Amino acid sequence: MVSGAASGIGRAAAIAFARNGARVVVTDIDDAAGRETVAVITAAGGEALFQHCDVADDRENRAAVEFAMAKFGGLDYAYNNCGLRSPKMLLAETGEDLVDRLLAVNTKALWSAMRHQIPVMLERGGGAIVNSASTLAFVALEGRSIYSASKAGVVGMSRAAAVEYAARNIRVNVICPGTTETALFGGLLKEYADQPEKLEALRSQQPINRWAQPSELAEAALFLFSEGASYVIGAALIVDGGYTLR
């Protein structure tokens, strides 16, 4: 199961999963684009189904897991990739509504998603969960205080859940992506389209001197799901081209 799979990293992960033979439940609130992800997978000979899911709604998370059970007979892997970004906004200017929404979608929703995923994995004898945090769980950026808190919460919750279920063969890890060329990022590129030197300066903030492709995050997530990561428990894998190192 891959949430937020209508575009970007989620779509790339769903496609990579399917290419490796996994049957994928693609979830998102964007039905049209979610179905497009399924179509891309199906066209390549893979197996996938779309299920609408607002991760902020506990009932819908349960329904998504039940859908996977009904259609594919179980659940082995869950990539909780869905997250809400916010406009840049200083802490004292951020309204309560936005705080509630960020914490609901990024943090509370993760509890909700995992609490439905874990029991069905236990039934099956084990499984693996990868959650999506951000480099901003570790480093600061002006105007992102609540987002950072919500993503630090993702890391904290992943680590604790990892300890709770490690001995029962459910591995929980978290991936912390740096700036990735997704649709969200396209806005920034457009904004500076006629200022190549500004774009260059932004790019060189990454030691690797480029932004990530969604597939580069997808491959890192797939490793964490694989048997090769059998002793990797509660790790926060930073996939950021070196951004947090400086």
Next chain:
Amino acid sequence: MTAIYPEFEEKVAIVSGGADGIGRATAIAFARNGVRVVVADINEAGGHETVALIKAAGGEALFKRCDVAVDRQNGELVAFAVQKFGGLDYAFNNVGLTSPKIPLAETGEELVDRMLGINVKGLWSAMRHQIPAMLARGGGAIVNNASTLAFVALAGRAVYSASKAGVVAMTRAVAVEYAAKNVRVNVICPGTTETGELRPLLEEYAGQPEKIASIRAQQPINRWAQPSEQAEPVLFLCSEGASYVIGAALLVDGGYTLR
């Protein structure tokens, strides 16, 4: 499932400390994926045995004796890889010195020098020869081996911990230096792994299964790692799939550092 990395075919890797444990497991895993491996160690018999295991399985490997504490030998090791296999793509700098448990104030200067000489300075020396060879080839990937003790404390391991924290910090710095030149440097931090070094502990408590169980339960996953479980993350970090993973310290510890 063993990860299959098609891009590894015909590539060349150096694995130091390849005579046993995690190093041997990694050399074998590399070779299984088509990498030609230079197995380096000061233990010649064990190193040759690793090579024999690889060859018996149809892989390609050569042994080269190397004391990583001697800069000249690190240079010779890289020259050997270039001469025998035509270049260098990957290096797993796995060799490291562990110490008997000994409180800081009782640790003698000689042991400190030896620990830092092998674990920290040896890494500088190894990488300074590896990186130019990789740059000459257009890029490469290095994985260093630190320890969970770079992040958490254990009584009697102060100098070892310092040396391994040095491995992490050096990795992060060198990763920034070469990221844009297509040499990726990362570090794994293994938890307790069932290598030869764990054996004395298991023997010490051989008649006390409940003691062994309680030590095992210090790992949230309730078991120790197999060497192959450290090898697979090393392979991932060298692979194309990790193309945006730069200077990461990947904890492979069964959750040990989480509590």
